[in-house]
Amino acid sequence: MSAHIIPFEQIKNDPVILEQIRAIFFESSTKKEFKDPADKEAFYDKYLGFYLKHYPELAWVAADDKVLGYVVAASSSQGDDLMSIQPHLKEFQGYFETYPAHLHINCHHDSRGKGIGGLLVKAVETGLKARNIKGVHIMTGPDALNKKFYLKLGFDFEVLKDFHATPILFMGKSL
Ligand SMILES: CC(C)(COP(=O)(O)OP(=O)(O)OC[C@H]1O[C@@H](n2cnc3c(N)ncnc32)[C@H](O)[C@@H]1OP(=O)(O)O)[C@@H](O)C(=O)NCCC(=O)NCCS
Secondary structure (H helix, E strand, C coil): CCCEEEEHHHHCCCHHHHHHHHHHHHHHCCCCCCCCHHHHHHHHHHHHHHHHHHCHHHCEEEECCCEEEEEEEECCCCCHHHHHHCHHHHHHHHHCCCCCEEEEEEECHHHCCCCHHHHHHHHHHHHHHHCCCCEEEEEECCCCCHHHHHHHCCCCEEEEEEECCEEEEEEEEEC
């Protein structure tokens, strides 16, 4: 069965799909250790729950008979609520006028390198353009495998900064 790109709002009440999205999030994350269940939930909210709650119209899933990947986005990166859970955003505020939106994407490990991530980014870009958003960015590690993925998709603006001694690569794309 081939992958379909489905707006999150069409499937947001399906508990099985929500659980599959959550599983991909935790499986893809480099953070594996949590102090307690509350710490784990805070991490989920920071990079996924916040977006599904506040920007459900900017989320898509790729699925065949199960979820293969997802993308979430925020059309603005400036809000106090977002800055308080993601303080590293403040380091890059000077670039938000040109690249106001940002996204987070993950694919199931068996579904990587098959073009699904590219389709998900295309869906979110289309959604942002329809809302007249002029640019989007991502943040990753300077040596991450996914850097090449974003470069191929046209994220051609790069800035590297340290946040608490960890290097963060900001990559922007004009829409
Ligand atoms: C990054 C990711 C979303 C890309 O989606 P995808 O469907 O695998 O990508 P596509 O098939 O559309 O594009 C292929 C490109 O993705 C990158 N890629 C492929 N497998 C990857 C992997 N396991 N991890 C990271 N990047 C990968 C490569 O640059 C690849 O290009 P190449 O085939 O010329 O080497 C997906 O690989 C993934 O979920 N990776 C792990 C989590 C991650 O890095 N998330 C992004 C956090 S910023």
